[in-house]
Amino acid sequence: MAIVRIKINGVMQQHDVEDRTLLIHYIRENSRLTGAHIGCDTSNCGACTVLLNGSAVKSCTVLAVQVQDEEVTTVEGLSGDFNGLSPVQEGFRQQHGLQCGYCTPGMVMASTALLRENPKPTEDDIRHALEGNICRCTGYEMIVNSVRWAAENGGGK
Amino acid sequence: MIPALFTHVPVTTIKEASDALNHYGDDAKLLAGGHSLIPLMKLRLATPGYLIDIARINDLRGIREDKDKLVVGALTTHEQIENSPLIRKYAPIIGAAAKLVGDPQVRNRGTIGGSVAHGDAASDLSVALFGANASFVATGPNGKRVISAVDFFLGFWTTALNQDDVLTEIHIPYAPSTNWSYQKFTIRSQDWAVVSVAVSGSNIILGAMGEIPLRAEKCEQAIASGADFEQAASFADEGTSPSSDIRASADYRRHLAKVLVFDALTEAKKRS
Amino acid sequence: MSLVGAKVLRKEDPALLTGHGKFVDDFSPPNSCFGQFVMSDQAHAKIISIDVSEALKMPGVLGVWTAADFISFPNLPGGMPDFERPVLAHDRVRWAGEPIAIVVAENRYQAADAVPTVIVEYETLDAVSSVAQATAPGAPLLFDAHRSNVLTKVPMLDDLEKHFVKSFSRASLRIVNQRCAVVPIETVGCLADWTLDGLTIWATTQAPHHLRNKLASWLDTPQNLCRVVAPDVGGGFGAKIVWYPEFFVAPLLSKWLRRPVKFMQTRSESMVQMTHGRDQVHDIEVGFEKNGKINALRMVISQNLGAYGDPTGLGLATLTGWMAAGCYKIAHVSTGFRTVVTNTTPVAAYRGAGRPEATFSIERIIDLVALKTNVDPVKVRQINFIQPNEFPYETHNEAVIYDSGDFPQALDECLRLLDYDAVKAEQAKNLADKNAPLIGIGFSCWLEIAGFGPNGSLEGFGHLASWESAQIRIAPDGSATIFIGSSPHGQGHETFVAQIASDELGIPFERISVIHGDTATVIQGVGTMGSRGVPTVGSAVKVASERLMVRAKKIAAHLLEAAEQDIEVKDNAFNVRGTPGKKVSWSDVGLTSFQPLRLPPELQAGTLEERLFHESPNFSYPSGAYACVVEVNRKTGKVKIQKMIVVDDCGTVINPLLAEGQVHGGVAQGIAQALYEQVCYDPSTGQPITANLIDYLIPSAPDLPNYIAGRITTLCPNNPLGAKGIGESGAVGSPPAVVNAVVNALSSFGVEHIDMPVTPEKVWHAMNGRK
Incomplete structure (x- = not known):
């Protein structure tokens, strides 16, 4: 067991967990933030994507003990000027970039990370930035449009 | 899927890592970014009892010039390699290969050392490093060894690294930006x-x-x-x-x- | 302004975008514990013994249960006699992944630790994973009592040989429609909490009432004490219509342990436990004239059912046979089928369920006829089309009467978007240039059976009925809450239902809430499947709204002292036609509806509530014309989609955004089947070899194209909206367009057919004249 402190969405969390606890379970079960989801066992689907110190990572492939005292942002931690939604979140709403919504938090976080590094991505940039995230509902085009909308509406700031 | 129980052993120096490997023997594995190891542990294809976490050994980070070669710390991530001006200048093939590893999330977390030490014949970085005549620095209880690429890859998921070796650096001779x-x-x-x-x-x-x-x-x-x-x-x-x-x-x-x-x-x- | 037809943004999105969606695994009531199955690692074996003693000693383990503990409960409902699925395997396992025992522990980590410590001793039996293996002489039997692995067999009534003899020529083809894994990103799971107040189970289901009905009966518990909740559901695509053993055992475990019990499949478990789709082999023969006109078509379908006869899986081959002739007027059509059990994961509905298989085959056959007659594939389609003036069109099966459509117009629109001549010119140019990729053009003119369905249609799959329900309640402030029986998993029901209701009721979209997926609040429901959402529940909402408005106008007329027939509703208020300014707001009417002293005498308090069970007189038949242009790398065989054109006819569109989303998603799954995905088994052992997302190849964003979407509209005459349904269209229509394009690209190599998935290696073999 280990006492693991992680700042999640600006709030310092501290939980006594087994060494093997995956970051996704620390976030979902210990910190009770259920936005990030689990969709596979093999780091393929990206539903668990969160920002770790600002970079997108798959929280199912990170141990909580590995990120002691580091900073995590989940989809619950995003906010912005669109009725409280960030430009990326609003972009997904405007462009119908989600259907069932299960892969969506991971898509939103991966897109947020992309726009921070590359505020004006091409379609190709967007598709490759999201290649670690699987969506089974949308066929991806509307997700691409969502990220483009976000880029045009302040998402890269 | 959940890894089997293990004990996390964080270390902050190469010596501590090496000592820990020595101490725990075959039951120990090094943990860097974890992007080769953790998936195997989740599928319970690997069940080490001790994970020696070397991620906070600062000496293992970064890319620097050294006369006629680049020295890349084993903890350097794929993303850092992909975006390194030094790599672009002196070893562009390594940057090109790093860009094709996994996906952005994996590249943000996975390390060059972890990728190479895994010994996978399909590893983009291993193939490119072999092409670039890279050599691998193993630090063990008896000091450092420099292993050439030819001698490094031995068999299926097997490298020349001993159980108590830490892969610390990768040396990449300056390669032409052409050809x-x-x-x-x-x-x-x-x-x-x-x-x-x-x-x-x-x-x-x-x-x-x-x-x-x-x-x-x-x-x-x-x-x-x-x-x-x-x-x-x-x-x-x-x-x-x-x-x-x-x-x-x-x-x-x-x-x-x-x-x-x-x-x-x-x-x-x-x-x- | 009418909301029906407008691009209205979804009500569902803000919660889902901020992490406030509530999926089954997001519920963690205090004191809950976690169950996990011990799965068979053998494809076919006798169970000699199960040793749970070590598992019981593992930390956190609350208990281990085997089939013996459920001996007083029946098999899972809905199977065929002799082929029923036990809730846990007892004497025999029939596929690798079949649940054998249950471990419940304090949490999922401890359950995962304990599961491998349950020791199962097997006597391995020979396994069969394909129809060919299962029907070979001397094949091992899955069900000894039945003496055959063939579960049902419906032979062709007439082989039509006399019509083939009379044809100019004939051709035959064996087509394999490969097994696909459904892979909604949320797997299957449930959380059961059985207290003294009764049972509540949150489950990943497309049909909560259907599950409630079966579950209550299985548990021998009255339905009032058995509440099923489908919260947010992370995709279903057909695989969440049926039930899974955890839905049945979790309530009992909760009752026995007096704690909430959760099950949630890992992906690795889900790849072998969630039902698969497709897996049909078709033997087809076609007789045709010199100009490409088809006279006769016969088709024998072999359906691999997997290890047990799943209630939806059993119907797939029937639907395929019904739709065998597609949108073509073929004078003589005959079909037959057999369904066969094998040592594989059970097969059930997957987006399209039987119709993608039919469409793929007829569209491949059309191209084969084009190849054999040297007539352009477009011409062959045009010459064989059912014409727009021929509806309602009676097909070879009396159950199937096409409602409406305009196949020539859809194809014309598709050709216009494609610029066929320009692409053909590019194709010829590239063919001559050895360094350029080969270009191929493929078409798919498709039609499917949807809007399930008329009375009797879903009953055949084990459902209570085939209607769908809607219930509208006006609150004292004039806002509305609508309860619908069809519970969605991404389709956007909350949005389209509010659009339809807003138009009818004159209540603003924002003041309408839509409730679904809870048997405690929704009166009755059937479910979301078979492209039935808009045609059934949409129609129910429209008609219920109309009926409610009769009484609402009565109240308004009473308050305004005007004649009922002069009342019209606009901008959240009731106005008197021809008397500007004379009006009463919806909130006044809503309030009045609860105040007997102000109501007209013939109405009673609470009158503004309406419920309706919409019954459909017929299925609906969405159709369309798709075209695909591919580039084939001459050296590697790798296929790249250059253009994907999709022209749909789903009748009335309620929300173009949602309709387009459905088409995109379906087309993506269709392309995935055409180029990437296949569930594989080791033919010698029956072991699955694509049991995770490393080896089961789902495409991601760079692998799929943009979709050039067009639309024509012919109204469905069988429901008040004129809507046909759109959920499955893309998955039905797209696979043959892609494969036809690849075969077309390879025509200079004499290639006539390639089975899906069209992998680079298969294309390379085809280019080199190898199978």
Whole structure:
């Protein structure tokens, strides 16, 4: 067991967990933030994507003990000027970039990370930035449009 | 899927890491980014009792120039390599290969050391590093050893690293910014290499054509003796032993090796 | 302004975008514990013994249960006699992944630790994973009592040989429609909490009432004490219509342990436990004239059912046979089928369920006829089309009467978007240039059966009925809450239902809430499947709204002292036609509806509530014309989609955004089947070899194209909206367009057919004249 402190969405969390606890379970079960989801066992689907110190990572492939005292942002931690939604979140709403919504938090976080590094991505940039995230509902085009909308509406700031 | 129980052993110096490996023996594994190891542990294909976490050994980070070579710390992430001006200048093939590893999330977290130490014959970085005549610095209880790429990859998921070795640095001799190519054939955009080829100078290295990255000796000899690219590429599968799996049969891999060697030679020439 | 037809943004999105969606695994009531199955690692074996003693000693383990503990409960409902699925395997396992025992522990980590410590001793039996293996002489039997692995067999009534003899020529083809894994990104799971107040189970289901009905009966518990909740559901695509053993055992475990019990499949478990789709083999023969006109078509379908006869899986081959002739007028059609059990994961509905298989075959056959007659594939389609003036069109099966459509117009629109001549010119140019990729053009003119369905249609799959329900309640402030029986998993029901209701009721979209997926609040429901959402529940909402408005106008007329027929509703208020300014707001009417002293005498308090069970007189038949342009790498065989054109006819569109989303998603799954995905088994052992997302190849964003979407509209005459449904269209229509394009690209190699998935290696073999 280990006492693991992680700042999640600006709030310092501290939980006594087994060494093997995956970051996704620390976030979902210990910190009770259920936005990030689990969709596979093999780091393929990206539903668990969160920002770790600002970079997108798959929280199912990170141990909580590995990120002691580091900073995590989940989809619950995003906010912005669109009725409280960030430009990326609003972009997904405007462009119908989600259907069932299960892969969506991971898509939103991966897109947020992309726009921070590359505020004006091409379609190709967007598709490759999201290649670690699987969506089974949308066929991806509307997700691409969502990220483009976000880029045009302040998402890269 | 959940890893089996283990004890996390964080260390902050190479010596501590080496001592810990020595102390826990075969039951210990090094943990860097974890992007090769944690998936195996989740599937319980690996069940180490102790994870020696080296991620906070600062000496293992960063890329620096050293006379005629680049020294890359083993904890350097794929993303850092992909975006490094030094890599771009002195070892562009390594940057090109790093960019094709996994997906952005994996590249943000996975490390060059972890990728190489895993000993996978389809590893983009292993194939490219072999092509670039890289060598690998292992630090063990008796000090440092520098292992050339030829001697480093021994067999399926097996390298020359001893149980108590820490892979600390990768040395990449300055390579020309011309005359190189890294080719990777995948079924999907983001996928394991079905076959990959690194051409760097006179080196032609094949990925996923056997248990380890392989030198395409016949192709190299053919080029050296003046054969054209098509002729040379036709030898690409000689001495290889590719497997058949869900992505491709051995036959198709043999064919792809020829196609990719030709494409790599052509692209490399275009750069020069 | 009418909301029906407008691009209205979804009500569902803000919660889902901020992490406030509530999926089954997001519920963690205090004191809950976690169950996990011990799965068979053998494809076919007798169970000799199960040793749970070590598992019981593992930390956190609350208990281990085997089939013996459920002996007083029946098999899972809905199977065929002799082929029923037990809730846990007892004497025999029939596929690798079949649940054998249950471990419940304090949490999922401890359950995962304990599961491998359950020791199962097997006597391995020979396994069969394909129809060919299962029907070979001397094949091992899955069900000894039945003496055959063939579960049902419906032979062709007439082989039509006399019509083939009379044809100019004939051709035959064996087509394999490969097994696919459904892979919604949320797997299957449930959380059961059985207290003294009764049972509540949150489950990943497309049909909560259907599950409630079966579950209550299985548990021998009255339905009032058995509440099923489908919260947010992370995709279903057909695989969440049926039930899974955890839905049945979790309530009992909760009752026995007096704690909430959760099950949630890992992906690795889900790849072998969630039902698969497709897996049909078709033997087809076609008789045709010199100009490409088809006279006769016969088709024998072999359906691999997997290890047990799943209630939806059993119907797939029937639907395929019904739709065998597609949108073509073929004078003589005959079909037959057999369904066969094998040592594989059970097969059930997957987006399209039987119709993608039919469409793929007829569209491949059309191209084969084009190849054999040297007539352009477009011409062959045009010459064989059912014409727009021929509806309702009676097909070879009396159950199937096509409602409406305009196949020539859809194809014309598709050709216009494609610029066929320009692409053909590019194709010829590339063919001559050895360094350029080969170009192929493929078409798919498709039609499917949807809007399930008329009375009797879903009953055949074990459902209570085939209607769908809607219930509208006006609150005292004039806002509305609508309860619908069809519970969605991404389709956007909350949005389209509010659009339809807003138009009818004149209540603003924002003042309408839509409730679904809870048997405690929704009166009755059937479910979301078979492209039935808009045609059934949409129609129910429209008609219920109309009926409610009669009484609402009565109240308004009473308050305004005007004649009922002069009342019209606009901008959240009731106005008197021809008397500007004379009006009463919806909130006044809503309030009045609860105040007997102000109501007209013939109405009673609470009158503004309406419920309706919409019954459909017929299925609906969405159709369309798709075209695909591919580039084939001559050296590697790798296929790249250059253009994907999709022209749909789903009748009335309620929300173009949602309709387009459905088409995109379906087309993506269709392309995935055409180029990437296949569930594979080791033919010698029956072991699955694509049991995770490393080896089961789902495409991601760079692998799929943009979709050039067009639309024509012919109204469905059988429901008040004129809507046909759109959920499955893309998955039905797209696979043959892609494969036809690849075969077309390879025509210079004499290639006539390639089975899906069209992998680079298969294309390379085809280019080199190898199978």
